[in-house]
Structures are given as structure tokens and as C-alpha cells.
Amino acid sequence: MKHLPGARPGGARSHIPRMALMFIVALFSTLASAAIEPLQFADDGERRRFNALAAELRCLVCQNQSLADSDAPLAKDLRRELHELMRSGRSDEEIKTYLTDRYGEFVLYRPPFDGRTWWLWIAPGVLVVIALAAVALIVRQRRRLAGTDTRALEPKDDEEW
Incomplete structure (x- = not known):
């Protein structure tokens, strides 16, 4: 390999491939950590129902994020629980009632219109x-x-x- 006049071997040019490799590793590790755990759905309709319900429910530990948007460990557990409740045959209203009985009305993004709200x-x-x-x-x-x-x-x- 021919060096430019005045350039030393091992100079700035030899660091470029190493820096590119570090950038690629950092990029892929960030993407891997942002991935949400896969849940198995029977069909596309069940997936749409799950996504709609997760968007209507609030993450209990996040600052104003839906269950669908949150990466918090509790949100992952709640998504898994939501999936299991759907699989057990419960309706959307039964699932919301179950979650509000357990966590309070804070879990709902759209609380009902009543004397308290x-x-x-x-x-x-x-x-x-x-x-x-x-x-x-x-x-x-x-x-x-x-x-x-x-x-x-x-x-x-x-x-x-």
C-alpha cells in the first residue's frame, strides 16, 4: 500500500474502518434493545385488537405513554398479561374492567365520564x-x-x- 507524502502509517486513515465498525455495532445494539418481545397471534384481526387495546391502556410507570409505546419492564409484563387475557376469550370490556379493578382507572387513557372524572x-x-x-x-x-x-x-x- 502506498502512503501519501508526509502521512505516517497507522495515522488517522487507519482508524476509519475501526470507527465504522464501532458505529455499526452501536447502531445494531441500539436497535436490538428497542425491539419489543414477539407475541404470537392467531390471525391479523387478533393482532389489530391487541394493538388497539394496548393503545387505549396507559403504562403505569411511564410519563404519559401508552402500553403499546412503552419499553418499561412492567409494560412488557402488562402486554403479556393482555395477550393472555385475550387468548382466554375475554372481551375488550372484560379486560378493561379486570385491569381497572387491579390497577385503578389510571390505567385507562380515556377514563369514563362520571362524578369523579x-x-x-x-x-x-x-x-x-x-x-x-x-x-x-x-x-x-x-x-x-x-x-x-x-x-x-x-x-x-x-x-x-
């Missing part, structure tokens, strides 16, 4: 109305200020500053 459903609308009223008030105030007579603030020709 009404504020979860009403609060966003109330906040939007308050925000719109505040914007309307600010706009009205600015229009009123823009319409004031600025001639009274300007000095007259015979007045000095």
Missing part, C-alpha cells in the same frame, strides 16, 4: 373559553389605546420641550 373532560373546554376571553379582552384594550387622541400628547408649536 367529570373535571378531566370539562376542564380543557373551560380553559379554552378562558383563554379566548383573555385574548378578546387584550385585543379590545389595545384597540381602545390605539384609538386615543395622541394630539393631546404632542407639544404645541409655541411650547418648548
